[in-house]
Amino acid sequence: MTIKLFYEDAYLKEAKAKIESLEIKGNRVKLNLDRTIFYPEGGGQPSDRGIIRGDRFEIRVEKVYGKDEIWHEGTLKGRKPKAGEEVELKLDWKWRYENMKQHTGQHILSAVLKDLYDSNTTGFQIFENYNKIEIDFDGKLTWEHILKAEIKANEIVRRDLPVEIEFYNELPEDLRNQLRKDLSDKVKPPIRIVRIPGVDVIPCGGTHVKSTGEVGFIKIMNFYKKSKNIWRIEFVCGNRALRYLDELLEDYWRSLDEMPNKNRPLVERVRELKSEIEKLEEEKKALRLELWEWKARALLSEAEEIGGIKIVGTVEELDMKDAQAFVVYLVDKNPNMIALVVGKNYVIFAKNRGVEGVSMRELLREVLKETSGGGGGSEVLAKGGGFKVGPEKVLEIAKEKLKQLLQV
Ligand SMILES: [Zn+2]
Incomplete structure (x- = not known):
């Protein structure tokens, strides 16, 4: 069982601890400690990062997880650590402190949305650059609703109210009635309550700043409907809000400048x-x-005619999609026509629906016998490619084969 120092004091940036147990694979190492300042991922808050230092080794902590035993996973430099050794823990404080602001900002925003619109927060996640909550909301959420909530949330930030942490073995009835969210049966004592007086009371195991002023600023960036009466709201707090807004505005002005x-x-x-x-x-x-x-006219003037059927053939620069559109146009407009179009790496054979006695699929099959490659199609249109000979040669073979088929 790891003692969670961050529960009592979220501002502890350094501490000493003992390795309880560990796993090492190459330079990847996992440590279970007797006590820790590292917050394991959970409740929407990402895990902490930082450094664990021992005698002649150092671990860059990238991932922290677990409930009773907290595991610190990362990259090892130096000799292999051993169970029972003492280590020094050092948080990536910039990362943690921003996460604390985001998390506290979420409490404020969720409380405001509950107060204004009776919306419950059903999900929460902190990402590298922004945060996301899910709320229930009947009807259509608009920027007007959002602005009202932002103004109220930022008023709470400016009032610089304390964020108090209390522990209970059992919740008193009157406290239970104040909770924004019912206590889950899964929560075992001691129950940790986070209170912003007059604003919010909720059980939570995350790390928070000690006063709302430290959140700095709460800004909603985007919102959209996720499913029936569930809406997603993306927001940011603190310095991340400024960075996000700057990026967005830079993108906006540069886009406008391109116009x-x-x-x-x-x-x-x-x-x-x-x-x-x-x-x-x-x-x-x-x-x-x-x-x-114009193209059709030019082709028709050079068409060969066999038994009342006009045959046009051409080598094309067009890509296959355009060539196919042209071929379809050509044969639809001209009764008794068969068109053979060859491009750099394709052929399209098409006939007017009225032409009887010859199948384009069959023609392609005959051509492929001599050119190799592949393809297929229907009675009226066939496509192929991957030949071992050039387009002019393919066209010559196709004309020859077609004549043979028509004379059978
Ligand atoms: Zn919390």
Whole structure:
């Protein structure tokens, strides 16, 4: 059983401890200590990082976990530690202190959302750059709701109220009635209660700052509906809030600066660009049709005719998707036509639906026999690729095979 020093004092940055047991694999090591200042991941708060130092060894702690026994996992430098040895613990305080601000900020925000909208917080997670809570909320959550909550939450920050930690073996009835969230049956005594007087009372095992002023600032970044009456809210506190906002604003202004018209709001500039793209797409479509018509005319003038069937063949620079669109257009417009289109690494054979007596799939099969490669398709359209000969040669073989099939 590891004594959790962070329960009593979240501001302990250094301490001494004894190795109870350990596992070593190469330079990866896991230590179970008799006491620790390292918070194990849990309750939405990520695990602490830091250094464990002993006589001629040092461990960079990357992950901390466990409930009764707390394990500290990381990379070992120096000699192998042994059970029973004394070590010095040192937290990555910058990381922990920011997490404490985020966690306390969550208590404040959750209490405000409960107070304003009777919303319960059903989930919480601290990430590297932001935090996420899930709340129940009937109806549509709007930026207006959010602003109201932010103003109230930041008022609590500014009032610099104490964040008090109390331990109970059994909760008095009147305290039980004050809790924002019912106590889970899984919680074993001593029960740890976190109280912000007049704001929030809740059982919690995390690490918190000692007064709300230390949270600095609470900012909601985003919110969206997750499922029926469950909403996700992304928020940040403290210095992370400033960093997040700076990144967002930098992105915003740089994006606006990229626009032909640099006046706010950005959303209107984006809509302008979108409608411009749509207009260009329409123009492109019209031009493409015109091009296809000219191309079709040129191909038709060179078409060979066998038994009333017009055969056109061409080697194309187009990519396969465009070539297929063109071939379909070509054979649909022209009764009695078979088109053979060969690109750098593909062929498309297509016929007008009215053409009888020859299958494009069969034609492709015959061509593949001489060119190798693969492919398949239907009666009216077949595609293949991976040939060992060049496009001109493939086209020549295809024409030959088609003539043979038509004359059978
Ligand atoms: Zn907490």
